[in-house]
Amino acid sequence: MTTHQPAGRQRAEAPASAAAAPQLRPIPAELHAAFQRTARLCPVSFLQTPAWARVKRSWQAEHLGWFDAGQRLVGTALVLYRQLPGLRRSFAYLPEGPCLDWADPRLDRLLEPLLGHLRGTGAFAVRMGPPLAYRRWTARTLKAATGPGRRIGDVLPDLVEPLGAAVSDRLREAGWRRCGEDGQGGDAQPRLVFEVPLAGRGLDDLWTGLNQEWRRNVKKAARAGVRTGLEGPGTLPAFHDLLRVTERRDGFDLGRGLEYYQRQYAELNAGRPGAMRLYTARYGGELLAAHTMVTAPDGQRVWYQTGASADHRREVRPSNALQWRMLCDAQAAGAAVYDMRGVPDDLDPASRAHGLLRWKLGTGGEAVETVGEWELPLQGAVNKALHRTMHAYLTRR
Structure with missing residues (x-):
């Protein structure tokens, strides 16, 4: 989930003009799947596919698409809704998505239609996980840093991805909260993953x-x-x-x-x-x-x-x-990438958790901290209270 394009992949779609913000509307699952096979704006996770919606049967699913002024499909989202027991309000979740042009300097014009649509469905909060890398550490760097009490976050990264850092700043400025920063509601998908570059x-x-x-x-x-x-x-x-x-x-x-x-x-x-x-x-x-x-x-x-x-x-x-x-x-x-999914950030060789990280480090790949998951209450103090209730419910599950 890097911000640089893998070899052989170039952006095919021109960005929409500043004068006309892309329109968002529901799309058929078939159109969603077809777009993902040739998408070039950002990596597409299997967690954003129509097939994954059918796997997660306990969630209600909706397929959304962004269309430019020429009515070309330029971005997609799989939204999963979980309704609170006994209420008509729901929690909206976009796992490792949406798939859109995160480098657009006017990111707000892409996200605002999404937020407006979700409010219209009765969702009281939204969580999404932009599929972007933020920081990278090579296996060599982490092996050298291994020691009692050490964690990956203590180590200077080999690379900070500019786009991942910029998107994080923009989301924070727009009122989004990075999951886990207040000690509640950590990421549902692993924030720290391990990748072996293949390209x-x-x-x-x-x-x-x-x-x-x-x-x-x-x-x-x-x-x-x-x-x-x-x-x-x-x-x-x-x-x-x-x-x-x-x-x-x-x-x-x-x-x-x-x-x-x-x-x-x-x-x-x-x-x-x-x-x-x-x-x-x-x-x-x-x-x-x-x-x-x-x-x-x-x-x-x-x-x-x-x-x-x-x-x-x-x-x-x-x-x-x-x-x-x-x-x-x-x-x-x-x-281009072999993704070994989540790893612990524990660099202490005496820790049991370090064993999994050590095993994956042996492949010669790199630990990658993604941008992570971000949440936003959609409106009002009542929705914030529902948001806290949903966190408690999901934690119990």
Whole structure:
């Protein structure tokens, strides 16, 4: 989610004239999906696709589009609405969206129609997550900074993205609040993610980018006879069983049943076969690890979404073998970024949380702090009270 354009991607749409602000109106899901396949204004997250709306059945979904003076579609948004129990008011959420020209110097003319529309639906507050990077740290920088009590935020970044910084300033000036800054309502999506750049890199470069431990473990898996592959929805029950093992071992609970992953697999692949894939690592025929990978509508970004592994036979390193297979496949498909999703900001080697960060650092990628999620009460003190009630409700869920 960078502010610079990946290689080969240029902005196709000219910005709308200053005299005519883009118009916002509901659009069919089919038009929304078609726009995302060729969008060039900003990265498109799978969380903004019409397919994701079908995955999140407990939310009401609406597809919106911005049109310029020539009636060209120049931006889109998937809005998910969650109604408060017993009330007719709702909370509006745009996960990792909207997709629009965040570099427009008059950003307010794009956001004001959105806010007006949401008020008209009865929404009392809105949360959105601009798909932009803010700060970056290389693996080398973070490895050198590792130490007792250290956190990534304590370390001077290797790069501050100008657009991410500018958009953050503009949102704050317009009254938006960055989630979590007041100790309440943290981000629903990870603010700190880990990315492996792929654009312009060959397999040899990816291999040498792995640290020595990773290369040793991938080779160890190959010598042991670990076999990686792609499997279909019939393996999802076994994947879910492994995920429950992983949750118990690592002390977390995603709270998602098998049906959720079956629906996710079916819906994401319904319009774009291969958009979600299930990768597996087997040893002697036994499933030891299974990871899901999701591809963006334009193919420029892939996400390692959910990983599961067994407690036993960890010495044959199935997860390392699986990630290397997924990296290779993403590179071969022409993706510009391999996104390993969230990482903790803990640089203390004695901390249990640091283990996940250390494992991802071994790929030679970079930690990326995104702009994060921002919220805005839409009007009045009553709506602010409803906003606090919604936070309490979502936290309980």
